[in-house]
Amino acid sequence: MALTSAEVLHIARLARIALRDADVERFTAQLSGILDHFAALAAVDTEGVEPTAHPLPLSNVMRDDLVAPSLSQAEALANAPQAEDGYIRVRAVLE
Amino acid sequence: MTAIATKYETVIGLEVHCQLITRSKMFCSCSADYSGAEPNTHVCPVCLGMPGVLPVINERAIEYITMTGLALNCEISEFSKFDRKNYPYPDLMKGYQISQYDLPVCHDGWLEIEVDDERRRIGIERVHMEEDTARLLHRTDAVTGEGYSLIDVNRSGTPLMEIVSRPDMRTPAEAREYLVRLRQILRYIGVSDANMEEGNFRCDANISLRPVGAERLGTKVEIKNMNSFRAVHDAIAFEEIRQARMLDAGERIVQETRGWVDERGETVSQRTKEEANDYRYFPEPDLPPLKLSRAFAEAVRAKLPELPAAKKERFLALRLSEHEATALTEDRERAAYFEGVSAALGLEPQRSAKLAANWVLGEVARWLNAGQKEIVDFPLGPEQLAGLARLVEDGKVTPNVGKDVFEKMVTNGMDAAAIVEAEGLAQISGEDDLVEAVRRAIAANQKAVDDYRAGKDASIKFLVGQVMRETRGRANAQVVQGLLERELQEND
Ligand SMILES: [Zn+2]
Numbered sequence: 001m002a003l004t005s006a007e008v009l010h011i012a013r014l015a016r017i018a019l020r021d022a023d024v025e026r027f028t029a030q031l032s033g034i035l036d037h038f039a040a041l042a043a044v045d046t047e048g049v050e051p052t053a054h055p056l057p058l059s060n061v062m063r064d065d066l067v068a069p070s071l072s073q074a075e076a077l078a079n080a081p082q083a084e085d086g087y088i089r090v091r092a093v094l095e
Numbered sequence: 096m097t098a099i100a101t102k103y104e105t106v107i108g109l110e111v112h113c114q115l116i117t118r119s120k121m122f123c124s125c126s127a128d129y130s131g132a133e134p135n136t137h138v139c140p141v142c143l144g145m146p147g148v149l150p151v152i153n154e155r156a157i158e159y160i161t162m163t164g165l166a167l168n169c170e171i172s173e174f175s176k177f178d179r180k181n182y183p184y185p186d187l188m189k190g191y192q193i194s195q196y197d198l199p200v201c202h203d204g205w206l207e208i209e210v211d212d213e214r215r216r217i218g219i220e221r222v223h224m225e226e227d228t229a230r231l232l233h234r235t236d237a238v239t240g241e242g243y244s245l246i247d248v249n250r251s252g253t254p255l256m257e258i259v260s261r262p263d264m265r266t267p268a269e270a271r272e273y274l275v276r277l278r279q280i281l282r283y284i285g286v287s288d289a290n291m292e293e294g295n296f297r298c299d300a301n302i303s304l305r306p307v308g309a310e311r312l313g314t315k316v317e318i319k320n321m322n323s324f325r326a327v328h329d330a331i332a333f334e335e336i337r338q339a340r341m342l343d344a345g346e347r348i349v350q351e352t353r354g355w356v357d358e359r360g361e362t363v364s365q366r367t368k369e370e371a372n373d374y375r376y377f378p379e380p381d382l383p384p385l386k387l388s389r390a391f392a393e394a395v396r397a398k399l400p401e402l403p404a405a406k407k408e409r410f411l412a413l414r415l416s417e418h419e420a421t422a423l424t425e426d427r428e429r430a431a432y433f434e435g436v437s438a439a440l441g442l443e444p445q446r447s448a449k450l451a452a453n454w455v456l457g458e459v460a461r462w463l464n465a466g467q468k469e470i471v472d473f474p475l476g477p478e479q480l481a482g483l484a485r486l487v488e489d490g491k492v493t494p495n496v497g498k499d500v501f502e503k504m505v506t507n508g509m510d511a512a513a514i515v516e517a518e519g520l521a522q523i524s525g526e527d528d529l530v531e532a533v534r535r536a537i538a539a540n541q542k543a544v545d546d547y548r549a550g551k552d553a554s555i556k557f558l559v560g561q562v563m564r565e566t567r568g569r570a571n572a573q574v575v576q577g578l579l580e581r582e583l584q585e586n587d
Pocket of ligand 1: 138140142
């Protein structure tokens, strides 16, 4: 299945990845190859087969509604690129 | 609005996001009660979205959403799963939100509303479980003048329930009524505070217009940023006129998201909604699916309290008026208080109900309104209020003295009988005990006596009032009037 370069640019934008023109060409070929692999899977007759929601034979794995201690504010902010007044600071969010 | 109503039909659907009042968060054990907390103090690797962590479902949240679904007459899915909704935004710590795409916990229910004496069922398409996002604050750098954002992760991962209605509402008033009834149910069953001003009950509206009689839906516009029921009403009312004018002018409605600007009373375009499937939903690999059996749903149903609609029907069956039944079932606490008073009165059920309703919607409501208080703040227990109501009902004290005793009770917390006893406020009904006071009133008010004899019947009310004053309101007014009439005739 051949992707267009416009589709690759769109996917890149959703993933927040900046691509050079040469990259677009390379990834268009590579991603198309990956989709071809899925096309092989899609060819299998799945008529009457229940979709798999989860690979493990588990269900209803739940915990009691109990509170456990959280991290301290200092620990929570330790990996933040920037912090201010106890908050994580980031670049302006554009609407 | 009438001009619109004759030409176009307004079609409204509402999406409500509602925080559940669990103790811990949806997928981790951080406390979900973060109100008033310092920023980023209710967080852990899971809700911060650190790599490699694993979410675990909060069982109480599943119980609460099931309660909600049942209260909204939904089917509970025997098989349900979580999905990842992908979108990059700084309030989303993992870059995706754990939500439910095609198999929500609850689906296909309804909620009954009543507007202008007309009852209608509004369809509930689905109720699904997801997690709330972090909170963003927007600031401007004092030096550079550039804008930036601050993130508080405390809210991230708290259980959020989305309730999606079918596009079954036709007027702004119906939309508001739907929200009022929905909030009432959520509070009755105790799953959410459902407070719009505090942000734990949020509503987005989808609205479109179509020519009256047409079946096909028009292009819909989504409205956001409405922070009160009134705002929802006003935003929809604004939007139906805006869209009608566009259609009248032959313009095309653009499918878009618009924000309600409360100060200006209008909606403004936020961004066009292109490519709706960009969320790239896929099954959440970290969470096994939910299998909610019939038996589980029935066990949850058994725990549901009586719902407001059923309660109202029961109150109406006790011969209470529509207004009384509606007002008494407004919140669960008020209904419980009313029922407590009614039970404590111990009269024939309809009479107990009527009497209790009179006091709860009369003196009690007045006292609460004056102090801007809720029924839970009311200092008298139901038995205490019933004690006072019985004293008045049985004629032990006059209605006016009853009101004074009420005031004393809410101040000092004493029982009505003790106050009446201590202050000698019992009603005086014996003719022998009143005849002297009646004669004194006649002797002291010659003009009123003359007026009465000249045919001014109203003058006798004045004389009754004089006797009441002398007896500090304790005299039985009917006995006094009878005595006055007799004395005035005898001395003719
Ligand atoms: Zn956490």
